[in-house]
Amino acid sequence: MTEPSSRVESTGDSIAHALRQEILAGRLTAGERLIEESIAKKYGVSRVPVREALSRLQSEGFVTIVRYRGAAVSETLVQDGRELLQIRRGLEVLAAQLAATNRGGKAADELAALAQDFDRHHDGEGPSFHEVVAAASGNRQLVEMLAGLNRRVQWGLGHNPDASTSDHRAIAQAIVNGSAVQAGYLMEEHLRRDERYFAEEFEHD
Secondary structure, three states: OHHHHHHHHHHHHHHHHHHHHHHHOOOOOOOOEEOHHHHHHHHOOOHHHHHHHHHHHHHHOOEEEEOOOEEEEOOOHHHHHHHHHHHHHHHHHHHHHHHHHOOOHHHHHHHHHHHHOHHHHOOOOOOOHHHHHHHHOOOHHHHHHHHHHHHHHHHHOOOOHHHHHHHHHHHHHHHHOOOHHHHHHHHHHHHHHHHHHHHHHHOOO
16 A cells, blocks of 8 residues: 555655756746646646645755645745855754764764765765754754754755865864864864855845
């Protein structure tokens, strides 16, 4: 009985991805209405996965759904993204500082391994570096808040993989050394790069 549900979710993911790309490319403009029936017809599906896709895009900030009016492309997507990245930076810095105060806590061994050889000990599977740092903070509320924020801003992130690896290694080293001030400073500089990328890519006059 789980197969149809799984199939609908997969289709919803595909439609959400397609609509997200249309919005980012400017082919769907701010305030434009998103009609369920038209989208379902375009992709050859029922309205169920379309609703799933629109709900997901609303949670990410791409779409606004108003009762009795339906869905429309968000008119404040870029502004919301910029503001959320600023909030994210503050919370990530706090997470790094708390993690350093704990010297990595339960994640100390993993962070120590990352500090020594990031490429070897982080192959892209399992939790991301930022999820490990959040967990190392020992603050459950902070972990939950950052997870939600990162889901909403993921679309606007972009970076140089080599620079990120270098940053992550340095932050991990500061955390296991217990250097809260250094860990916070390095995390802030690291995330400002994301904000500069966002401004260059999405904030146009």
